[in-house]
Amino acid sequence: MFRVGIDLGGTNIAVGVVDENNKMLAKHSVPPLAARPWQQVATDMGDAVASASAKAGLSMADCLQIGVGAPGTCNSRTGVVSHAYNLGWDQVPICQFLQDRFHLPVKLSNDANCAALGEAVAGAAMGYQDVVLITLGTGIGSGIIIDGKIYAGMHSAGAELGHTLLVLDGEACTCGRRGCWEAYASATALIRQTRQAQSAHPESILCQTPPEQVNGRTAFDAAKAGDQAALAVVHTYARYLAAGLTNVVNALAPEMILLGGGICNQGEYLLSLLRDYVEKNCFGQKEGAIPEIRVAQLGNDAGILGAAAL
Numbered sequence: 478m479f480r481v482g483i484d485l486g487g488t489n490i491a492v493g494v495v496d497e498n499n500k501m502l503a504k505h506s507v508p509p510l511a512a513r514p515w516q517q518v519a520t521d522m523g524d525a526v527a528s529a530s531a532k533a534g535l536s537m538a539d540c541l542q543i544g545v546g547a548p549g550t551c552n553s554r555t556g557v558v559s560h561a562y563n564l565g566w567d568q569v570p571i572c573q574f575l576q577d578r579f580h581l582p583v584k585l586s587n588d589a590n591c592a593a594l595g596e597a598v599a600g601a602a603m604g605y606q607d608v609v610l611i612t613l614g615t616g617i618g619s620g621i622i623i624d625g626k627i628y629a630g631m632h633s634a635g636a637e638l639g640h641t642l643l644v645l646d647g648e649a650c651t652c653g654r655r656g657c658w659e660a661y662a663s664a665t666a667l668i669r670q671t672r673q674a675q676s677a678h679p680e681s682i683l684c685q686t687p688p689e690q691v692n693g694r695t696a697f698d699a700a701k702a703g704d705q706a707a708l709a710v711v712h713t714y715a716r717y718l719a720a721g722l723t724n725v726v727n728a729l730a731p732e733m734i735l736l737g738g739g740i741c742n743q744g745e746y747l748l749s750l751l752r753d754y755v756e757k758n759c760f761g762q763k764e765g766a767i768p769e770i771r772v773a774q775l776g777n778d779a780g781i782l783g784a785a786a787l
């Protein structure tokens with residue numbers, strides 16, 4: 478028997494066939510071509526499920542269930558994607574649609590939640606029950622696993638840790654509030670902080686990069702070369718990130734926090750700064766419930782494996 482996971486992204490519909498040990502047997506992906514009626518996208522999703530199963534040499538008769546990870550707000554109880562702006566989806570009953578085609582149970586969750594579950598069943602957090610995944614990208618994505626299951630709250634609208642407060646009346650956030658963690662610790666925020674340092678420190682080697690080419694690596698590269706202004710950017714950014722992680726530790730005391738996204742390529746250089754801050758600042762300090770802080774392992778496969786495990 479096998480399960481199918483669908484990761485519905487803005488640039489890719491990725492489908493994976495997974496065995497009982499959460500091993501990926503086959504994958505198939507197609508572009509979503511978002512500016513279409515949702516029924517067409519959903520039909521393509523179904524076709525991709527059939528293609529992935531055929532690639533694995535399996536018949537849908539041996540499939541136990543299908544899981545869908547979708548962007549935006551996804552109501553796991555009703556199986557409806559409430560809003561997914563980048564797909565132009567509003568109140569889409571995706572689970573019912575796929576159930577009608579395959580006559581199998583179809584589960585739904587948000588893509589960030591699926592990625593967290595994927596890491597917990599088959600990635601860096603395998604064997605852990607209480608795990609939080611934080612993805613540092615344009616914004617901050619987050620998924621919370623408690624007792625091995627996704628926690629998302631009423632209408633599956635919770636676990637939006639990026640939109641918890643770091644600074645009252647602080648920087649504007651995409652959600653309309655000011656001072657969210659995301660506005661200080663996302664990759665977008667790091668790029669803003671790097672550009673501000675360029676303006677303030679014309680002597681810095683940061684200024685060798687044109688402002689429009691600054692990315693999440695620029696400040697780290699200059700800091701490793703010993704540039705003082707860049708070191709200040711990196712250390713301040715690490716404190717913003719770690720302050721939010723400390724809030725997560727104090728609220729949930731997970732066994733493990735995983736970090737995903739391009740900034741995590743900095744590896745131990747960044748992680749050691751974060752661990753140091755969390756140890757000194759969490760409730761109980763060194764005697765507190767300090768989680769392991771590691772980099773996520775599965776990349777894009779996390780969403781597929783998590784969807785299959787819903």
Ligand SMILES: [Zn+2]
Binds near residue numbers: 639640641651653654
């Ligand atoms: Zn926000």
